[in-house]
Amino acid sequence: xxxxxxxxxxxxxxxAQASVLITDLSIQRGYGIFDxxxxxxxxxxxxxxxxxxxxxxxxxxxxxxxxxxAELKDIITELMRxxxxxxxxxxxxxTGGYSTDAYTLPATPNLIITQLPLTVPQGFQTGGTSLVTxxxxxxxxxxxxxxxxxxxxxxxxxxxxxxxxxxxxYDGLIKETPRANLFMVTAKGEVITPKNNIxxxxxxxxxxxxxxxxxxxxxxxxxxxxxxxxxxxxxTSTTKNILPVLKVDGKEIGDGQAGEITRQIFxxxxxxxx
Numbered sequence: 001x002x003x004x005x006x007x008x009x010x011x012x013x014x015x016a017q018a019s020v021l022i023t024d025l026s027i028q029r030g031y032g033i034f035d036x037x038x039x040x041x042x043x044x045x046x047x048x049x050x051x052x053x054x055x056x057x058x059x060x061x062x063x064x065x066x067x068x069x070a071e072l073k074d075i076i077t078e079l080m081r082x083x084x085x086x087x088x089x090x091x092x093x094x095t096g097g098y099s100t101d102a103y104t105l106p107a108t109p110n111l112i113i114t115q116l117p118l119t120v121p122q123g124f125q126t127g128g129t130s131l132v133t134x135x136x137x138x139x140x141x142x143x144x145x146x147x148x149x150x151x152x153x154x155x156x157x158x159x160x161x162x163x164x165x166x167x168x169x170y171d172g173l174i175k176e177t178p179r180a181n182l183f184m185v186t187a188k189g190e191v192i193t194p195k196n197n198i199x200x201x202x203x204x205x206x207x208x209x210x211x212x213x214x215x216x217x218x219x220x221x222x223x224x225x226x227x228x229x230x231x232x233x234x235x236t237s238t239t240k241n242i243l244p245v246l247k248v249d250g251k252e253i254g255d256g257q258a259g260e261i262t263r264q265i266f267x268x269x270x271x272x273x274x
Contacts, residue, residue: 005082007075007113009066012082020110025096029103032095032146033057037202038118038238042086044076045238045273049202054092057143063094063109079115089118089239093146120239124266126258128244129235131177132163133224137170141197151178165235167248170197173221177235182245183207184222184253185232185261195219203236203269210268215261232259241273242266 006015025031035054038045051069058065067075076090091114097107134157136150154166167182168175174194176182181204183193193204208217227233231254233245242265244258 005079006115007079007111009111012079015114018112018114020095020112021098023098023102024110025099025102025107026093026110026146028099029096030147030149031061032093032109033061033063033144034091034093034146035144036089036091036238038120039080039086039088039090040120040273042080044080044090046202046206047073047076049205050092053144053200053202054094057145058094058109060143061140061145062105063096064106065094065109065111067111075113079113083115085115085117087118087120088115090115095146118239121241121243124258124263125240125243128246128258129164130162130247131165131167131235131245131249132158132161133167133169133249135170136168137175137197138168138199141175141199144199148178161250163247169224172223172225174224174227180235180237180240180243182227183234183236184227184230185259186226187229187231189231189261190216190218191261191265192218192220192222194221196221201236201238203238203241206272207236207242207265207269210265210272213265213268215265227253230254232262234259234262234265242269 004015005012006018008018035050037047037050093112095110097109099107158166165177167177176198181201183191185191227248228251233253235243235245244262245253246256
């Protein structure tokens, strides 16, 4: 079997043949949700956390998932068997669906699950990343929606500022990057991540739930100025795991190198993934 099988609503199908009608709200209005997780050596990573977030996003967006979490797990297992991709990324998309007037709910959502090869970074990425801030509050921030318009629109701005990605801040408070959560480490060794009006990432959640880490792991909002004065910073996501942030707005964070606390948390996270 070729690694080109997808799942659409109630059936497995060749990914090249999977489609929805142009009347779907995801096309007409950009309405829908998704979640994305990785598999490593044939094992889904933090699958229960991703499913919980997927169903939570669907509920808050007034979209119904026909399958139970257990049924969805069975579908994912079969998809993995058919595609035989031990290291992969699996994306679950629930579109806004077909509405009578391309605007009104309730509609009939479409469930699409796809799997593609995914190469995840090996080891601690000391090269890190550079961010540039932009004033923006993502709407419906607690749901993982399909709307990445601002992130895509800002790509020229990111390049002009010699950065790798954008970091949203609003009313002087740090929020998130389009595809990752942010942590900073203070001079006192506190590890802090923004609390309000952000998407709670799965890697973020598992870092905050680390047992006996030896670190003070704190959720609270903090300012751009606090970030500039942090001793370390890093971003977290399914594909990046933990990636040190070396510069923000051209200013070095700490000594401009990947920090030791960031490295230690990276190693603690790897123990949970194994």
